[in-house]
Amino acid sequence: MEASGNPLVRRGVIWYLMTTSLVLILMMAFGVIMLLNQGNLINITPEWFYKIMTAHGIGMVGVAALGGTAIMWYFLSKYLKINPVIFLINFTCSIIGVILILIAIFAYDFSDAWTFLYPLPFQSTKAYGVLGALLFLFGVLILGVGYLIMYFYLAGRLIKEYGGLGKSLGWDYIFRGKKGYGPPPAVVATTMVIITNSTAIIAGAIVIIGSILNIINPAITMDPMLAKHLTYAFGHIFCNATIYMAVIAVYEVLAKYTSRPWKSNKAFLIAWNASTLFTLMIYTHHLLMDFAVPTWMLIIGQVFSYANGLPVMVVTAYGALMIVYRSGIKWDFASSLLFLSMFGWVAGAIPAIIDATIVVNHVMHNTKWVPGHFHTYMGMGVIAMILGFMYYFNKTEGSMKHSRIDTFSISLFFTFFVGIVGSFLYAGSISVPRRWAEHMPEWVLSDQVGALSGVFVVLATILMTIRFFACLKNVERPS
């Protein structure tokens, strides 16, 4: 296996992955606490429930983004000379942001959820004071600035290397008939993420700054509908971008394990261009129950949410199946998790697409169906990609070898993750609302199944993390 040439990149990846794995366990524990409370197995106050919910939401998005960034940077640095200092600046901004967010939540009682729909942060300051809301909003802003710096830097490097972002997205091959293969998948995916997530972060920054100004001076207001558009353009695209960063590991690792190249042919490039466009367009499926939004915009939300499933179903997941089929692949922690992650991604896309159907959304929006589908593609998709990469990194840069305990922890993780998402989807199908601290007696059974499953998923993740940390000592450290 080929090791990374730059010791600073290696060190940076270690920091990213250590932070990702530890915060992941803490956030998973928060998730289990919420389910235990909804299932009447423990009793915490609503104030604490919603604080934990806020931390869980922003923390998990942060974890997925950190892990995805580590994957993107690690593989991109094999194709492009990139300055690892930028990688570490983003890490520093993330850590500062996380600290501010944790202080906001646990010291100043901020509990407005990570989607903080305007004007809720201002309204909450009447009860809890302005400091919590301001710390949270500044924390998210600093976190976003770190990513924006990184994306702008990478955009500059790609433009210099390939002659433009269009070229690194393969437009020469799609529109100008250039023969052969386009840029490496890692480059194509990075370009897509730069375009979509920079847009998302700018949208988020506008609504965050607007909210901050509104808190400081309530005379400064925003249109709530515009704010909602900006919030979901930010939240939806940012979450999606974590998948598109992390999936680079699937392209790289499965190709290496099967000794079959995963090259960017025309279909691959068209799929990634379509994903770029669709990801920017489909956040409106979060506003399907905002009847004041123009109907054509909501129909776009439905139709293009369907279409957004095509690139993954027809190209990426299908490609993973094709590359593995009769390849004689050696199954270990990395290859198993990355293969299963493709199942998780598509398995989550199915209920997501169904929920994007307006008539279905009318009776399922903001029920537990929603966390049901996003826990599937985030937990069994993105997190599985990150965990698989953690093993791959240790194996490539160190001397980690697959053991029986890894087979056990992977089985435990996936089996009980099915329990979590199954309980959520079932709860959604019986109309259980999401984000409720206390549940009616008719609903608690699904919460209890989810909580029990969650305990085993946490155990599996702890086992994987212990293995990761134990093997890190064999990773060559920079002198």
Place this chain on the structure above:
Amino acid sequence: MYQTIALFLTVFFEFLLALAFAFVYGESKRKAEYAPIQEKGYKIRTYWFFGLIGVMGIATVLTLDELPYHGSHAEATTTAETKVVDVVGIQYNWEMSEESFKVGDKVEFVVTAKDVTHGFGLYTEDLELVAQTQAMPEYKNSVYFTFTEPGTYKILCLEYCSIGHHVMVKEITVQP
């Protein structure tokens, strides 16, 4: 009805997906040249692509006909008999201009909010969600529902609105 369809479709498609992954996993230990696999795989992919387009196209045609929005649904259902009920969400209560109905009543709930965004979710006595819309400050959303069963219905808040979100419940009665 849609909830049940959604659940069964999800289980069905995910089962097929699991079968596909299990099949490929089962075949992964054998080794064969990749070029013929690619050639055949790309042919199958073309059918797979158009198959998905077909399924999504049919679903689009079937479902875009019954949209719950004011633009289409409202004009089709609003008649002189439609009761117009003003609904205002405010932390953590629903203020309504009318709270008692009869079976057969067609109701237009005109929903807004005074403070922050809430979610107006209409639940039957069996706790089945039958209609919803967002309750937003500065905006009015009309959602239509015809009561066909008597009982005590509930309005639950479906958009997180701070620490009393889960107690924002109102009961309305529908007489036979």
